Amino acid sequence: MKTIIETSNLCKSYASEGQQLHVLRNIDLEIYDGQFTVIMGPSGSGKSTLLYMLSGMDTATSGTVSVCGEPVHKKKDRDTARFRQETAGFIFQQMNLLSHLTCFENICTAGYLKKGRSKKETHQEARELTERTGISDLSRRLPSQMSGGQQQRCAIARALINRPKILFADEPTGALNSASGKEILDLLYSLCRAGQNILVVTHDLKAALRADRILYLKDGKIEGELSLPPYEEAGAPVREKQLIGWLSGMGW
């Protein structure tokens, strides 16, 4: 299987109140093309930090990260910006929509950055994405006029506007109720089946159920991984039992 993300000896440390805090310790991992990959782990294990390192949102203290063969750990600001425009789409737990822009404008804000695409084409792309994500009738609404689920759909559309190679999601259902969470997970899963690489950090078992591969992070290290067959709604209860068993073994 083709590797799209690869890390080697990845470390991240913070200086906190005079003490060195090692969040990630020598992580070597590979993420494969076409998969719905989930990173799980207890609070403070370094899941989100790892996601930020992989997506180029933050820089590593040491070690290397390469995404689609391109090193991201030592990029300059301009290259990092280009990487975010072309390769990585990011979804936050708190959606982080720009509160003064409408839903449609939030999607286009990222879309305008894409080189070689006209504004008209960007608008067309944005309209198609709002239809795909089921928010076409909410285009003119401000984030404050939308529900959490609708905001997260908008955030997903925004992350997809430049057709990124990988979609990173940090606890995408963390701020949603169960019904909205399920809708978002279904959406992400359908995107993955349509060819979109997805890497999700989550606590949510329901999210993990959709994964093709699960990585378990503990104390800044990869403790284990689990590969699963493609998700089917009918087989969900059995898959859930298998997952819970594996997680218990990991100390979940």
Added chain:
Amino acid sequence: MGIFMVIKNDIRKRKSQTVILILLSLLITLLMNTAVSVLWQSREQYDRMARKVNAPEVINIFTKQQKPEAEKVYQKLKKQTETKSVQKEDILLLGQDNSVRFGGNKWFSNGIIIRAVPGQYTLTEGNLHRKGIFVPVSLQSSEQLKLQDDVMLQMSGQKKKYPIAGFFEDPFLGGAMTGYKQLFLDQETFRELMKSPGAQHYQASLVSLWTKSDAGTNFSDRMKTLNEKTGFSRSGSLYMESSMMKMSSMILTDIFMGLIFLFSLLLLVIMLITIRYLIASSLEDDYKEIGVLNALGYSKRTLVSGKMLYMILLFILGGAGGCIGSVFTVSPLARFAMDGSGILWHGGVRPVPVMVSVSVMAVFVLLVSWLSLKRIYKLSTIQAIRNGKEDIYFKKRYQIPMERLTVLPLPFRMAAKNVSVRLPQYMLLIIVCGFMVFSLVSISALNENMKDIKKTAALFGNTDSDISVSETFTPGIKENDSFEEFMKTMEQEKDVRSVYSSEHEYVDMDGQKMLLSVISRFTDGNYQEPLDGRIPKYDNEMMLTEISSKYLSKNIGDTVRITYEGKEKKYLVVGLYQSSNDGGKIGCMTVEGFRKISSGYKYHSCEILLKDQSKEQKVIKRIGQAGRRAGLDLKTESVRDQVEGMMSDIQNGILALVVLFYILCLCMSGFITFLLSMTFLKQQKRDLAIQRSLGYSVRQLRLQFALGFGIIGLSGALLGVLSVGLFTNRMFGALFGSIGITRFYAEITAVGVVTPVISLTVFLIAFSYLISRVIKKYGVRQLSEDI
């Protein structure tokens, strides 16, 4: 104790805001203190100097022919109970026919009174007991004179040279804007000169009057009574009261310092708006903290008092700095502003007016702080805690759909959108930019007005001229029409654009001694453009200035009774105009009109305007030839340089103010941009971090942020330019009204508007771009921490 905790907290949390507010307070108090001290003390010093030299309350000059009249008036004045003292002194009256020359080659065209040196004057330089001539300090600077330079007096062909023995301060006639100047000769030289044959025609009398201030009436009432009883104001050829002399002396000081005072008021308004905005935005930041402190037992009154004390403490700190700074700025600015006053600056910072102005400003700071802080009283504790980080700015917003702005580049689109939705936040800067553009365009317009020598001269009561020609008085020659014939000849010259005569006579208008301009022809050179009505065409018509119109209660269509040398005629007022001569108390008419009351009136001088300045020497040669043919002994003088020299002090002064205002405006913009940039960056941190996560580069975000300031600068500039259209002429009208210019038309040029607009906008963009370097630090980690 609680209050001090609030103050300490505010200082610790808002270090840059604290520093900037102290600097703003310092700048404003520095300017205000300087302006107030100079305005206050210059008049005091004038009065003190007037007392020291025992300057008379009223003077009247009587020519040689009027000497018997002078004696009569003098005797009558002596007998009046209102008179404290009256003095009649023999003097020489020279100058208006170019008979005095200082140092170089140019003749001095203003009137000069030559007197024996009075004992009460003290010198700024030289020795009072030395033989020679004593010159006022105002001429020392304008004519660039030094001790021992020669002053030449030419009287009926007799030339006398005297070395300058000293310079004196003259509160009496020393001001640059006073038409007459006085020179003193030592007693012995003066007696010799008076006896010389050439001086006989120039002998005149100066009657000086002091009134009794304990007579139970005010000065104008006393003078009214005295003038009615003695005819003092209706006699003589130059009647002047001390108030008029004082106004003429202090006019430039008042204008320069008045402009600085107005500018410091403008800065104060800007600072108050800034304080209001800063308090509003700090409250929004501190909602949660206010709620928590309130829950802990801090009363709202303590919180409000603490924040008010914080503001006033900053103002006091800055104000103290400004007071100390003004000790160093007051002297150079005062010397600059009083250059044309006739007296020198001897003062310093005056504690009383300074304390009053600082206290008034402090009251305003407290008032604005209280008005901004009173919303704390309306806030419930729980509401405050819950509203900790709400996007309260975006409750009411105007939306510009970004899809419609597709023609604009992306950073500009984002900036426009950002400004449109955060308009209330940016409104402060728009107003500030508006104020700044208003003041810069206005002062540039004033500078433009002053650039044109004709208009500057017209504004300050001079006529425009390239060559001034006057007839030398020769005793025994009877009045004839030769000069008028000469004027007609010169009008035919191909290099001459216009020839006109504009002479002034003091006449009695409806019982008031006032100046009358007798004009041979109304041209663009003498600038008697009517504000209402029309210029006089017929010999029974005249124009009044708006000030004279109010003073005499006469309007267009009314008649004015004019008495001159015993003859009286009525003239119809056909127009209103403005002039700064005699503080605006002046009228004008055609020479034909004046000849109805002075049938033998002849011109003795004229002004020539050239088509081409380079032909000046050629025309001067032709003047000499035409004069000889007409049998006239003419004095010809190229006055373009002289008028320009006279006006250059005013022009340079205004130019210096333009530069000062630009520097101050840019400093002020810098302070406010820094303050607001830091606040906006803090408030927009989350949005900027989100945009970075979407792929916006730091450079793009900085550009977007700076362009927002550019849009603000341009919007403010638009507001400022609109204000210029509405208020500039009114503002200058109020400022120049005191010297007779009741309607001021500012010369607003494209360059005068575009330069401040562009410089302010570019400065805002560049400065905010520089400050926005902090965006580099806004990453996704800050975003997750913030949330």
